[in-house]
Amino acid sequence: METATASPATLQLEQVSVRYGGVQALQDVSLRIAPGRVYGLIGPNGAGKSTTxxxxxxxxxxxxxxxxxxxSDIGAWAPHQRARAGLARTFQxxxxxxxxxxxxxxACGAAAAGSRCPASAREALVDAELQxxxxxxxxxxPMAVQSLGTRKRIELARALVGKPALLLLxxxxxxxxxxxxxxxxDAVRAVCRTGASVLLIEHDMELxxxxxxxxxxxxxxxxxxxxxxxxxxxxxxxQAAYFGAADELC
Structure with missing residues (x-):
């Protein structure tokens, strides 16, 4: 198994497990994410990607x-504390x-970023992401009348407006x-050029x-x-995890 190159870590999971009663959703998962890189998290349905x-x-x-x-060990931090520290996400x-x-x-994304996105700068930052x-x-x-594609862009703009150090997609x-x-x-690559990291869950293998x-x-x-x-x-x-279908990963 190949390991990531040694460099300062934005994020580290160390032997993380998640159990729901008798169900083992994650078992001893360790991974390391360095600044300025795009990482993918892949696997079959039910593999534990969204849990991660x-x-x-x-x-x-x-x-x-x-x-x-x-x-910092953030295991006890609430989601809003992690957002203020520079961790942003979108949802499936x-x-x-x-x-x-x-x-x-x-603008909610700017407010959630707290001191990372000062009140005096929020309007300009929101304008920039909208553009x-x-x-x-x-x-x-109203957001409710927008198409799915537009809603996806809205959520991505909300995640990025606070200039996160790590973006979870x-x-x-x-x-x-x-x-x-x-x-x-293009947007993901632009995020990484700022030194931020991206962790991407996606079934589009070409992407x-x-x-x-x-x-x-x-x-x-x-x-x-x-x-x-x-x-x-x-x-x-x-290849075995994808039921031997090598074409899925081409």
Whole structure:
């Protein structure tokens, strides 16, 4: 199994396990994320990918193990404390406020970032993200009337407005057009150029293989492989986890 290169860690999971009664959702998962890189977290349905994201973001408590973010043990921190420290996420099932406007939804991300996004700078930061994601023209419209693709862009803008050190993306490309996926890729690369890290869960293997520099592969809650996209594609255990269908990883 290939390991990530030694460099300062933005995030470290150390032997993290999650149990729900008799169900072992994660078992002794360790991974390391360095600044300025795009990482992918892949595996079959039910492998534990979203559980991993939820543990990092603070929505699920680890049964054992440690979660370290920028050198601090954040295992006991609430989600809002992690957000203020520079950890942002999107959701597999969009978590936007239907009664708010597009702009108000994005502004929530600035408020959640706390001191990382000073009140005096928030309006300008919101304006910048609305422009970047092509949302300026609809910023005063209700979020509830927007298309799925637009809602995805709103959630990404909300996550990025606070200038996070780590961005967690849970299936951001689902339902997007080819042009929107290309725009998503460009946005992710731009985030990494600032020195921030990205951890991406995605079933679009073309996107994953083209965007991610390092992959982690889960199966039945265990980390079975990690490494470059080419190394992971050739890994026999990974191919077996995908039911022997090598085409899924091409």
């Amino acid at each position: 994201i939820n543990v990092i973001a603070g929505f699920t408590q680890a049964s054992s193990g440690r979660v370290r973010f920028q050198g 099932n969009l978590a936007l406020f239907g009664s708010m406007t597009v702009r108000e939804n994005v 970047r994601f092509g949302l300026a023209a609809v910023q005063h419209e 849970d299936e951001p490309a689902a339902g997007l057009s080819a042009d929107e996926i290309r725009a998503l890729s 994953v293989m083209g965007l991610c520099e390092h992959l982690f592969v889960l199966d039945f809650g265990k980390l079975i492989a990690q490494g470059t996209p080419d190394a992971v594609r050739a890994d026999a255990a990974v």
